[in-house]
Amino acid sequence: MRIVLFLFLLCGILYARIPVNDAALARIAKTQQHLPFSFAVMGDNRDGDGVFEKILSQLDMSDVVFAVNNGDLVSNGWEYQFKRYVDIVSHYKKPLLSAIGNHEIPLFFSSRSNFKKYIGRPYFSFVYANSYFIFLDNAKKKRVSKKQMRWLRQELQKAQAYKNRFVFLHVPLYDPRKGDFKRGHSMKDLKNAKELNKLFDRYGVTMLFTSHIHSFYSGVWHKTPYIITGGAGAPNDRDGGFYHYIIVHVDKDGVCYELKRL
Secondary structure, X not given: OHHHHHHHHXXXXXXXXXXXXXXXXXXXXXXXXXXXXXXXXXXXXXXXXXXXXXXXXXXXXXXXXXXXXXXXXXXXXXXXXXXXXXXXXXXXXXXXXXXXXXXHOOOOOOOOHHHHHHOOOOOEEEEEOOEEEEEOOOOOOOOOOHHHHHHHHHHHHHHHHOOEEEEEOOOOOOOHHHOXXXXXXXXXXXXXXXXXXXXXXXXXXXXXXXXXXXXXXXXXXXXXXXXXXXXXXXOOOOOOOOOEEEEEEEEOOEEEEEEEEO
């Protein structure tokens, strides 16, 4: 009986699902890190599987090392939706890192448990070649927690040893449709948004990637350049939204960004 129980537990360990981000990070770590390299960024694929799969198919045929999906992976944060998302991405070859968005938190529950179970940690960092990558969690749309802010300062300090610093968070600091540094479909706590902006300025963030607005915008918030990319399948914004993703090309001399329309 003990042997049967041991074998049952062993099978459970061996066949336990590895969160998507953990598996992707392990694959990225095993690649031969070199310059130049490219990676892709998209956001807001929820409710648009056809568009999302078209993007993934195009990326499979490209030379990107990995891709980033910057949040709103699912519609309402329920477990069956995460299972569907994992099933979709498992059919494609490129490592895919997924950030947490507001739609990953089930309504009325405010829980990140499904995201953690199927995707991984809500905020984390990693290094590739000459670049430092930082993923943040502002999925509640209001602010970044004090604990996470302390972690972010430490990460930005460590990132100074690298040429490039790329930051990803789902909800933008401000809404460019409302004017300079205005609140709209963006972070509700404007004080915290400004605090983040000052940190990004101080530590020289190369590019801040956000999503949440289902369109494409780019510009500079004080000293920090930003790209809003929300065209991976969710309903397009009525103010000129379109389906798209971004290819980021990195070499020893700098970075360039290529907008890919579908």
